[in-house]
Amino acid sequence: MLQHRFWNLLAKKLAKEATTEEIQELEELMRLHPDWHYAAQHIEDIWSLSIEDNPQAAEDSYLRHLNRMKKIGIAPADPDDDETNLTLHYPNRKRKRAFTYSIIGLAVLAIVLLFIPFKGKEELPVSTTSEISTRMGSRSKLVLPDGSSVWLNAGSKLIYNKEFGTESREVTLVGEGYFEVVRMTELPFIIQTPTMQVKVLGTSFNVKSYLNELTSETSVIKGSVEVISRQRPGEKFLLKTNEKLVLSNNKKRDNKESQPNIPMIVLKSLTYAEKDSAVIETSWVENKLAFDDESFAEVALKMERWYAVKIIFKDKHIERVHLTGSFVNENIQQALEALQFSTNFHYEINENIITITK
Numbered sequence: 001m002l003q004h005r006f007w008n009l010l011a012k013k014l015a016k017e018a019t020t021e022e023i024q025e026l027e028e029l030m031r032l033h034p035d036w037h038y039a040a041q042h043i044e045d046i047w048s049l050s051i052e053d054n055p056q057a058a059e060d061s062y063l064r065h066l067n068r069m070k071k072i073g074i075a076p077a078d079p080d081d082d083e084t085n086l087t088l089h090y091p092n093r094k095r096k097r098a099f100t101y102s103i104i105g106l107a108v109l110a111i112v113l114l115f116i117p118f119k120g121k122e123e124l125p126v127s128t129t130s131e132i133s134t135r136m137g138s139r140s141k142l143v144l145p146d147g148s149s150v151w152l153n154a155g156s157k158l159i160y161n162k163e164f165g166t167e168s169r170e171v172t173l174v175g176e177g178y179f180e181v182v183r184m185t186e187l188p189f190i191i192q193t194p195t196m197q198v199k200v201l202g203t204s205f206n207v208k209s210y211l212n213e214l215t216s217e218t219s220v221i222k223g224s225v226e227v228i229s230r231q232r233p234g235e236k237f238l239l240k241t242n243e244k245l246v247l248s249n250n251k252k253r254d255n256k257e258s259q260p261n262i263p264m265i266v267l268k269s270l271t272y273a274e275k276d277s278a279v280i281e282t283s284w285v286e287n288k289l290a291f292d293d294e295s296f297a298e299v300a301l302k303m304e305r306w307y308a309v310k311i312i313f314k315d316k317h318i319e320r321v322h323l324t325g326s327f328v329n330e331n332i333q334q335a336l337e338a339l340q341f342s343t344n345f346h347y348e349i350n351e352n353i354i355t356i357t358k
Helices: 002-014 020-032 035-052 055-071 093-115 280-286 296-307 316-320 332-339
Strands: 129-133 140-143 149-152 157-161 169-180 189-192 196-200 204-209 215-222 224-229 237-240 243-248 265-269 289-295 310-313 322-327 346-350 353-357
Touching: 002 020, 149 157, 169 280, 196 204, 196 215, 204 280, 215 224, 215 237, 215 280, 237 243, 237 265, 280 289, 289 296, 296 310, 296 316, 296 322, 296 332, 310 316, 322 332, 332 346
Parallel strands: 169 189, 310 353
Antiparallel strands: 129 157, 140 149, 149 169, 157 169, 169 204, 189 196, 196 224, 204 215, 215 243, 224 237, 243 265, 289 322, 346 353
């Protein structure tokens, strides 16, 4: 669960055991979930008061609370303690680590008990945000409170405040979405993604920002948009009709030989299919999986979301082969058989896992 990962990373940060990558991941999760900042700040405040000033007093207090919690059956299990009653003592190194994580858990529980009212006395707090997500293999359409329409591609998530459309029009997108935005000059429409910010007044455009891809894109079908890359926040890029901005996600790969040399920022024109002049970037909105001169690895990511499968390559050369084509009603087996006409490979399907070999 994403929230469980958040608490895990926060605990490691407070225990000073988090790596640079884990701290960056934690910051990204809090940026995508602004409401988590509040709980994190409270826990850090509790941590600084309880641990840094007097570590032993903090543990003694923790153990007393944990004993009381165990008696009423709400304390978490302690794998390092076989006794029913906990006694006050100076922990060894292993115990200190367990204590570090346990007291963070206690702080989390304290905040939960503080902010969730007792049952029967008050109503539960109402969420201030709305979240819409799509599973792998599915797509959906929604209409926002301001009348703007959004199509979400497979494996995508859109979050917006319930006050959306009154004081601001800002959404958070992870994945891919096609937007038809109602024009409201006094309230610009802003899309926040892990790699960029897109600002518009009223237009039609596509935004793709999947966390597991090498690039993110903004493609303008009609009108204009303003894009700011998070890697170069001091620059603004104005895109007009038929233009596309491609940003490198700067992902680190284990096998650097298989990673293509991708420029940081590239401005391109939209891609049109030769057969019917359809726009490749938005073909998924019309329930068509299309690709033009893309590597097999890139096509495989699209196929994974489209068919809800996992594709594994056993040969790096096959990953780099470039493909062009489109699928509408084909199932995954028919799609793979069609690709075999343009490149030589074999495949094996085991439930939802597909292995590609030479």
